[in-house]
Amino acid sequence: MSAANSAEQTQLKGPSGFIEYRGQMLVVDYGRIYLESESYGFLCEDGFLKETSPFFGTKERKQTLWIDELPGCVFRGIDTNGLALELPAAEPGPSGDLVYNNLPFDVVNGRIVTKDHRYVGDLDEAGRVHVRVADSPDFKRLVDEYAQLHTTFVGENAQGEEWEFEYARPLNRRDKTYVDNEIIRYFEDFDKLTGPQKKYVLESLHLWSACGLLQVVRKSEGNCMLGNIKHGAAGVTAVRTGYVTLDRTEFEKEIDLFRRFGTLAVMTSPQKPYLEVRVNLVVAHEFGHQVEFCLSQATQERIREMYEERLKNCNRVHPRPRGYEGYCELLEPQQVAQRFFMSGYARSSHHEYWAECLAAFSIKEGREKLKACDKPVHDLLVELVLKPQNLVSRVVSDSIMSLQSSLHLGGEFHQDILQN
Ligand SMILES: [Zn+2]
Structure with missing residues (x-):
């Protein structure tokens, strides 16, 4: 990433598009929410709303909440990377605490989100992880069983029932990376x-x-x-x-x-x-x-x-x-x-x-x-x-892409890996 690019990234803090709620259409511009040029709060790309006006939560007097908590509220637009984004997803999903390769994430209605409110993937009902990626038609890449890193989840499923699971890599020593x-x-x-x-x-x-x-x-x-x-x-x-x-x-x-x-x-x-x-x-x-x-x-x-x-x-x-x-x-x-x-x-x-x-x-x-x-x-x-998928044979191409997505989510693989 060039210096100019990363400066741009820090400015693009939130998604851009429209929120439909209570019969109104609000504009979202890099996260900032407007109705007739008046600010109504801020939307993060993972669906977290902050600094909200009473329009969003008068009864509870809450200033921060998840878009999922507002009945009928929908955002449609693009995320901070320019990928199409709809919040919340059409299908409900699990919610709780996810630890992936020792990194903590929140799961909100199936969305895997970072503590600083980036939307990085999805957790499905079978406990499988889908990493959010640019180079797939639905912006998701399934982490296959060979690619999945140590995973624990504690929370509830889409029906609101308690749900916990753990996935450990075979033959792996817990004290090693x-x-x-x-x-x-x-x-x-x-x-x-x-x-x-x-x-x-x-x-x-x-x-x-x-x-x-x-x-x-x-x-x-x-x-x-x-x-x-x-x-x-x-x-x-x-x-x-x-x-x-x-x-x-x-x-x-x-x-x-x-x-x-x-x-x-x-x-x-x-x-x-x-x-x-x-x-x-x-x-x-x-x-x-x-x-x-x-x-x-x-x-x-x-x-x-x-x-x-x-x-x-x-x-x-x-x-x-x-x-x-x-x-x-x-x-x-x-x-x-x-x-x-x-x-x-x-x-x-x-x-x-x-x-x-x-x-x-x-x-x-x-x-x-x-x-x-x-x-x-x-x-x-x-x-x-x-970009190994450009160079390897087709036989190994899917495995390496799944694995790189998983290693990226788990913090083992970064785009600046060659600088170290
Ligand atoms: Zn040789």
Whole structure:
């Protein structure tokens, strides 16, 4: 959101439209209610009325009340985000206190509202949550059972009868956040890792867990484990099963390099006097291969084109040294800043290119370096986090949208996630 946009948002405090009540038609302008240019109070987008004139509640002498308490009163217009809004809804709903992922909300006649009177979703009679979103025809997105976070409700149903329920995520540890719980489920035998190993895994995957992709990819492709890989690679992602195995020894080496240098290390190559840049994020790299399996054909094609463009330029400006049999981008010391690939290894194929770029993008410091080195792929990764439905295959598109809506409501996922 730009600065201008957010300034605008703070001004647009309430909805705009019309209120019909007691045979009168009142104008609502950014929340302020008028009848013949006289102020009659303020309407919040969740249906909360404040500073009301006696017109709305003379008998009770109340200055604040819910629109639902006024028989026959209806608002029609748009909310603070410009989405069509009618209050109250045609069908009555439950009312009470909702706690979603430890965040408190009020439920008023089915509407889930924040303590500062934003209308963020609906609670139905089955205890299911529908998040209010712009990109759906009825502005609602159902949070499916895989996406629902810990939920408790205490109140009454639409018929006014007492009603309570609780939903707990399976296999979740109550003392951990959603983000950590998902990483623990993804990384087999997480509890057996050492302190520094745990820290490295949590740091590497935090972004992917918080935006929901880790959960969706794990369900689609499988999880990750430590093992022994014979041919000396740091990790492998099985093409058929999608499971990741990381080599124990190499894993330790990655952690040590990451601790000392951060995302990238510049290593000397056996090919003197050349250098090779290295990304120290093997867990995120292998996860990147799993993500690739979940992308649409069109996205995979885009990545391949980005890679081939880089390869062409790399071959022209930094040709492989005479006698070098490998496929990495090797650089003379003064060429490091002008390299074409984020890491030497990213040159070897479009699959490794993607995995290396995704790995670097996982950490804030790496994201900034990737933006400077390869802006097109950086921007594609930004889109993958913020608008994954544009890039993933249809099979996982609904799950990721449901999950992101749920994580947004539960405060785990924000549009400014990449700033942290
Ligand atoms: Zn790889």
